[in-house]
Amino acid sequence: MRVGDMVRRPGLTFESPEDFASLDAPLFRGRFWxxxxxxxxxxxxxxxxxxxxxxxxxxxHEGLSCIFFLDGDVDVEIGGRGFHFTGEGRLREGLLLPSVRAESFRRHSPGRQRIRHLVVSATPEWLDRDGLASVDDRSVVNAALGAHLEGRRWRAGRRLTDLVDRMMRLGGSPGGLDQLLVESAAVEIVAEALASATGQDAPAPEARRDLSPRDRARLRRAADFIRADASARPSVEAIAREAGMSPSSLQRLFRAAYGVSVLELIRRVRLERARDALAAGECTIQEAAFMAGYSGSANFATAFKRHFRELPSQVAKP
Known part of the structure; x- marks a missing residue:
């Protein structure tokens, strides 16, 4: 990202002690998503x-933030309250930060350095709709969420470290299977954070399982095959052959890794591709329906609303 990119970002004010010769001067290099x-x-x-x-x-914004720093040294001030984040190459802790209203945000970086960080944020609406669905005693959680800017740090165990690592590796992927893994990791991170803040046990995810390197390699081959041929809706048998296993073994592995069947995952991949095309203005709603495998726009709209909680017309560019 260049200095000019930062200066032109809406809703952001940029300051630096450096005397940049041009707005084209580089500010930072690497992956940012x-x-x-x-x-x-x-x-x-x-x-x-x-x-x-x-x-x-x-x-x-109002809501809940789960913040992790793996590398770097940064000072942040939110609503006048200061937080210091530092990382030394590996994850040591996370910070759970609830905010009951919008606040001013100030981030200061002292100089040349590597930054690796991750923030998972959830709005009150998402927490009420999805994030707290499996919580038995909401009063305890609501009390924690209502503690405005009362940051709670918790030690990173093996599971949290694995989840953050997964998101850092796959978070920049455009969609499909990787996005499903990132999404499930984000949901688990919020659950882990709330469990730490309230002393309750985090709910066990339906599809949690430690996969062997061989299983991961097979999943990767299957994922690559689906991405390359999702528009043709490849059969379970064809995907299984490509991955080097039986159809029944493939189904079991997909449910263990993703929590859904092979065909359900293909359906999601096609819906996500259709949504991306709509959002980019590359197709009409009818064309997006065909891209996702639906013969009519009505059934497509129903499936789209169920998956994304919004209608195709709300995403499509005018």
Whole structure:
């Protein structure tokens, strides 16, 4: 990202002690991504090298943030309250930060350094609709969520470290199977954070299972095959042959890894591709329906609303 890119970002004020000769001067280099996984569940992450120190001022939305730093040294001020984040190459802890209203946000980076960080954010609407669905005693959780800017740090165990690592590796992927893995990791991270803040046990995810390297390699071959041929809706048998296993073994592995059947995952991949095309203005709603495997726009709209919680007409460019 260049200095001019930061200066022109809406809702953000950029300051730096450096005397940049041009707005085209590099500010940081590497991977930086921001994605809404579901409506109200957002991931923001970076693996970059900053070429200069700078300060960015913007705003923090209402909701819950789970913040992790793996590398770097950054000071953040939210609503006048200061937080210091540092990382030394591996994850040591996370910060759960609830906010009951929008607040000012100030981030200061002192100078040249590598930054690796991850933020999983959830709106109150997502928490009420999805995030707290399996919580037995909501009063305890609501009390924690109502503690405005009362940051709670918790030690990173093996499971949390694995989840953050998964999101850092796959979070920049455009969609499909990788996005499903990232989404499930984000949901688990929120559950782990709330469990730590309230002393309750995190609910066990339906599809949790430690996969062997061989299983992971097979899943990767299957995933690559589906991505390459999702528009043709490949059969379970064809995918299983490509992955080097029987159809029944493939189904079991998919349910263990993703929590859904092979065909359901293909359906989601096609829906996500159709949504991306609509959002980019590359097709009409009828064309998107055909792309997703639906003969009519009515059934497509129903499936689209069920999956994304919004209608195709709300996504399509006018």
């Amino acid at each position: 921001h994605r809404e996984l579901r409506r109200g569940l957002v991931v923001h992450a970076s693996d970059v090298f900053e070429d200069a120190g700078f300060t960015a001022l913007s705003s923090q």
